[in-house]
Amino acid sequence: MQFLNPRAARAELARAAELARAAGDDWALVASEQPTALTYLYQGEHTQAARANEEVAALAERLGDPLQVARRWFLVAAPAQLDGRFAEARDALERLRAAVAATGEPVWEAIGDTFVGIGDVWQGQPERPLEYLQPRLERTLRLGAGIAVPWLLFTIAFAELGAGRPEPARDRLAGLVALVEGRDAVITAWALHLLAEARRLLADGDAESTALRARASGEGIGNRLVATRAALTLGRLAAARGEWTDAQQHALAHLDACVEGGHRSYVPGCLDALAEVAAGLGAHDDAVRLFAAAERARAEIGAVRFPPEDEHWANIEAELREALGDEAYEAARAQGAELGTEDALEWARRARGPRRRPPGGWDSLTPTEARVVELVAEGLTNPQIGERMFISAGTVKTHVAHIFGKLDLHTRTELGAQAVERKKAAR
Secondary structure (H helix, E strand, O other): OOOHHHHHHHHHHHHHHHHHHHHHOHHHHHHHHHHHHHHHHHOOOHHHHHHHHHHHHHHHHHHHHHHHHHHHHHHHHHHHHHHHOOHHHHHHHHHHHHHHOOOOOOHHHHHHHHHHHHHHHHHOHHHHHHHHHHHHHEEEEEEEEHHHHHHHHHHHHHHHHHHHHHHHHHHHHHHHHHHHOOOOOOHHHHHHHHHHHHHHHOOOOOOOOOOOOHHHHHHOOOOOOHOOOOHHHHHHHHHHHOOOOHHHHHHHHHHHHHHHHHHHHHHHHHHHHHHHHHHOOOOHHHHHHHHHHHHHHHHHHHOOOOOOHHHHHHHHHHHHHHHHHHHHHHHHHHHHHHOHHHHHHHHOOOOOOHHHOOOOOOOOOOHHHHHHHHHOOOOOOOOHHHHHHHHOOOHHHHHHHHHHHHHOOHHHHHHHHHHHHHHHHHH
C-alpha cells in the first residue's frame, strides 16, 4: 500500500509498530517504523521522514540486520540529495553500500548505485552512471530483483537527459511508465514528470498532456515537489508560447514548494524559469539578476543546470545583454550574484521584480488561487479540492472568496465557465 497510497499506509504501519512495542520485538518495530519514514519520503515530507527514521536508527544499527541498516542510511541519503546536500547523501550511500556489501543483496545494491547515479547527474557527471548502471541493471534482472528495476531505468533516463540525449530518455521513460502505472504510484509520478521534460525538450506534442498527468500523479500521492515540478514543465511550455502570466504562476508554485519543503536542488531551475518570464515581460534587469542568482544557487550546492539547454539560455542572455548594453548588464548581473540564495528567494517570492500583480483580474491570481480555479472548473467541491491540494476545506473556501473578489464573480458556475473559456482561447 505504501507505493500506491503512502498516507493511507501509515495507519496500518502505526498499528504494526504498536504491536511490536507491546511484544517487545525490536526487529519488528524497526521493520514498521522504517516504512513509515518511507511514506513521508514518498510525499516529499523530509522533516517527518527524518524524525521517523531517527526514532529507530540507533536500534537498527544495534540489531545489525544489514537490510535495516541499509534502509536507515537510504532514508538519510534520498532527502539529502533532493535538498542539495550532496556530500551528506554520498556519505550515507557509502554506509548503505557497506551494510549490504557482504550479503550480495541485489535490491539494495541496485538502489545504492541508483542514488549515487542521481547525485552524479546533479553534479555534472551524467556519463558516469551511464557506464555503471547498465551492468547493474543486467545483474538485477538476472537475479530477479524486479523491485529495483524501475529506479534503475529512471536513473539511466535521468542521466541520458543530463547528457543531452532526450530521445532515448523519452523512449525509456515511456516504457517505464507503461511498466509501473497502476502498480507503483511513486515511481509513476517521478517518471511522468521526467517524461514530460524529455518531450518538452523534443518539442513533442504530448509534452503538455504528460505534464498534466504527472501533476495529477504527484498530487495523488501527496507529493507537492513532484506535482509542482510537473507544473514547472507546463510553465516552460507556456513560456515557449509567450504566455508569460501562466509561465510565471507555474514557476512560482514550484518555487514555493521548493522553499517550503527545503528542496534546494530544484531552486535554481525555478529562478531560471522566472528569469525567462522576466525577459519575456521586458523586465531585463530583473531577468539578469535572476539568472545570476540561479547560478550562485547552483554553485552553493555544487550542482549544474538540469536539464541542459545551453543554447536556449545563452540566446536569452545574449538578448538581455543587447537590450541593456554591456555596462548595465554587468551591473545587474553583479547585483544578482551578490544575493545569497535565501535573499534571492525572498526577493523572487515577494511582489517585486517579475512578480508584480495587478489588484484584480485573472493576472492577479496567486499560483494557489489559479490551481483552485482549475479544480473548481473540473467540478470538485471544496473538500475534494482540499484533499487534492493538501489543505483544509475552510482554506479552500477562503481562496474561492478571494478569487470571486478579484474576478468580480459570484458563483462557482460563473467561475468554472470563464476558466473553461480562457483555457479554450489559450489553445
